[in-house]
Amino acid sequence: MERVLSAALTGARRYPVVLAGLLVLAISLLFEATGEPTAGGLVAGAFAAAVGAWTAIGMVRDLLRGQWGLDILAVTAIGATLAVREYIAAVIIVLMLTGGGALEDFAAGRAKRELTALLERAPRVAHRQTDDGVEDVPLDAVRPGDVLLVRPSEVVPVDGTLASSAGVFDESSLTGESLPVERTEGEPVLSGSVNGTGAVLLLATTTAADSQFSQIVALVQQAAESRAPVVRLADRYAVPFTVFSLALAGLGWWISGSAVRFAEVLVVATPCPLLIAAPVAFLGGMSRSAKNGVIVKGGAVLEILSRIRTAAFDKTGTLTQGRPELVEIRPESGLDPHELLALVASAEQYSSHALAASVVEAATNRGVDLLPVESAEEVATNGVSAVVDGRKVHVGKRSYVTDMLGAEVAEPPLRPGELAVYVAVDSEPGGVVVLRDAPRAEAKATLARLKRAGAAHVLMLTGDAEATARSIAAELGVTEVRFGLLPLEKVEAVRAAAPRPVLMVGDGVNDAPVLAAADVGIAMGARGATAASESAGAVVLVDDISRAAKAVEISQYTVKIALQSIWLGIALSVGLMVVALTGVLPPVAGALLQELVDVATILNALRAIGGRPHGRLARDF
Known part of the structure; x- marks a missing residue:
């Protein structure tokens, strides 16, 4: 109960206009129930007019900057319902408009769950051993060579090697591997992993800033703030949708001869899904990728990955074990x-x-x-x-x-x-x-999955000799091989590759130039490649090349859900407008139905977090 009250107070502080709207709606309905509709109408009308005027000011500022938006429809709908004295409907529209931010925050928070879990778990202090015992120091004070105590269930603060005889660590949030990993003395331990049930000693090998976990956190923050092209495309739908809605509402007024019909149509023409659904779907896709051990740097990367037609691979350490x-x-x-x-x-x-x-x-x-x-x-x-x-x-x-x-x-x-x-x-x-250097066990299946996902053209780029390159290629079923290449020649090969977009998968260190030259690069970051490699659009945190194929599959499903949610919102809104055009949908009922449309579309967008692609790819998730 205490947690519920705390959440309610937090929501009230963050969304005061939403709280005010709910109170006004309750007061208005109470006046209606007690036989005082005029008083209720005055309260509701004054509140809706005030919010509508404030929104109109912002709308005018946007128009002066050349920016169109769905606020035009919302302001017009509020004005129309007030003009025909549908005050309750006006308040519901205000709630729909102002509650969009709260709904988006909720949906985005759900979609970013795996991403924000990493941020929330980031440690702030470390327990450093000294001659006098153990002292707590800020994370930034840790230096390579420090001996740190990691207590049971604590997050490992920096990269290091295990100084105790043995330890068990949960790396699931970093690599997607669900089973705990056992480490023995001298073996590396990843920052961000969770210690098991026994306290261990860790010899720090990096500072906090240079640790893998800190770089992953930076990637997560960058990814959460990104906007994909399909999200901006949703914004552009606002202009034709606004024109269409106003025209349809005007037609209803002309046919019926009543301004009420104009208001009835506009009430159902405020599709928040256009503004919310696509961003939520992309955040869900990035969160899902993180759960599977792949950090994607932004929604734009997911969008390009969904359209990959050519996949290029480095050989050593990527298609092969990398440990000859x-x-x-x-x-x-x-x-x-x-x-x-x-x-x-x-x-x-x-x-x-x-x-x-x-x-x-x-x-x-x-x-x-x-x-x-x-x-x-x-x-x-x-x-x-x-x-x-x-x-x-x-x-x-x-x-x-x-x-x-x-x-x-x-x-x-x-x-x-x-x-x-x-x-x-x-x-x-x-x-x-x-x-x-033997091929990875999962390499051949990964190439097959990419081909099924649309990357029909696969090539291998390597600096090794012809005989070695062709032997590995034949074993994996790769028909196009470029061997004896210098870094610049790899870059030229990727730039000339077709059809596009081109995906390049490499180790993130020696392959930095060619990863940057591709339309999107995926770095295999499990063996020393920094997670924050600026040359790659995505980083695989576990030593498993199949995660590259999984990232492509997740991106395709994410884009599908984003576009589906956008068109679902448009279709349902247009359907309601056509029904309202006939005059059988009162303004209050229309406003409530539009809220249901918003919720349905957002729930559909959240499927990007855990839904399954259809067909043969489904079993891989």
């Missing part, structure tokens, strides 16, 4: 396999490429000690040059090592799916390290 396994070491120039692996791994630890991490991991697993590195420089997408234990080492693509040596490097025989990392040591060919 070392399968063979082939040394040259008198080196032995152990020595070659030590040199390569020592240099590759300074590279951000996915292959480099695999080489370093393989060396560690084989008990190979890394050598001291005097200097290292990464040449983006090509390789690494380093001075390792006094020896000049070049590691990377065949073309890169060839350029460094000034002589052609032979291409070794490789089995399907294998790739070679070429090495030069002290200006001599050092051999190759052979790895195999």
Whole structure:
């Protein structure tokens, strides 16, 4: 009961005109019931006239700025009902007009539930361990290297690694995975995840501003404030609808010879759905995407995703696992396999490429000690040059090592799916390290889902050699492959791709330029790509490429529901106007029916949160 009263008081403070309208309506009906209709009419008429005049002032200001809106219909309807002394109907129109904001807030709040849940859960303080115990500090005061205490059921404040022996965390709000995730000492823990039933220690690896959760919160705020093209399209419907409504009301007056008929038609011609339904549907779609581990940066991104006709993919780390396994070491120039692996791994630890991490991991697993590195420089997408234990080492693509040596490097025989990392040591060919990067288990099904969703043209873009690229493409059923590409060439390939719009899916780090060049880019952000990557329109927070297909499916359903809600509101309003044209719909009854139309249309728009697409895609939700 206390919560209900609190909510009522909050609503009264936020929407005083709505509260006043309800009181005026109650007083007017009370006067009617006690046989004093004149007094009730004076109260209702004065209130409706005051609100109508205030709205008219705003309407005139908008018209002077060249902006048309549905306020014209509302003001005209209020004036008409007052003129024919339908005071109760005038108050109901005022309630419909002023209550639109309250209805929109309610619907938008419901639609943004998953988005706002992230914002509401954002921690404000952290428990930092010191020599004297544990102290609470503002989140902004946390620095990398701080040891933090995370109590049971608390939200992890910053990105870090687990300093306790083990812990269980709920990452569902970040990744959409419903099952708790177990972590052991030294493993990474995402900020924004919820600790389990036992307190744990966390070694902070970032500041609060640089943590994944803070960047997701920034994305959520950006998404919630965005407007999609279809929402602006709904605004443009206001002009022809206004003209049509006034013309139909005028026709009713002319046919009947009564101004009452004019008022009866206009009473049902104030479709709030045009202003509310589309934004609510898009907020619902973005909320649903967030629940499924995809942060979409705005309604415009959803709108473009719904029309995708071409899907382009990076290979390494996107269509493939991104964690290649070392399968063979082939040394040259008198080196032995152990020595070659030590040199390569020592240099590759300074590279951000996915292959480099695999080489370093393989060396560690084989008990190979890394050598001291005097200097290292990464040449983006090509390789690494380093001075390792006094020896000049070049590691990377065949073309890169060839350029460094000034002589052609032979291409070794490789089995399907294998790739070679070429090495030069002290200006001599050092051999190759052979790895195999297997396709993701979900990749083939994801491509099939995108094709069903309308992206009939699929291409793979990679900087890898032809043999490796074609092997992976054949395994996944991709017919168009571009291999040996530099970043600029990937950008040119996406710009030239047709039909459009073009979706590009990549890792969000090395693929930043091509993600920006596409009509919409989706970054796989689970492996180090910052969630706030400005190059992508959406970020997948879980290491699962199928979420890209899910985002497309959700966007298509969202746009369908938004347009359906707009036309539903228009159709029902036009139907009521035609009925009112015959004179069988009194103003008060028409005003109440229009309120029901508003509610029905908003409820339909809310289906974007949890409704299911029809057909074969339904089972994927």
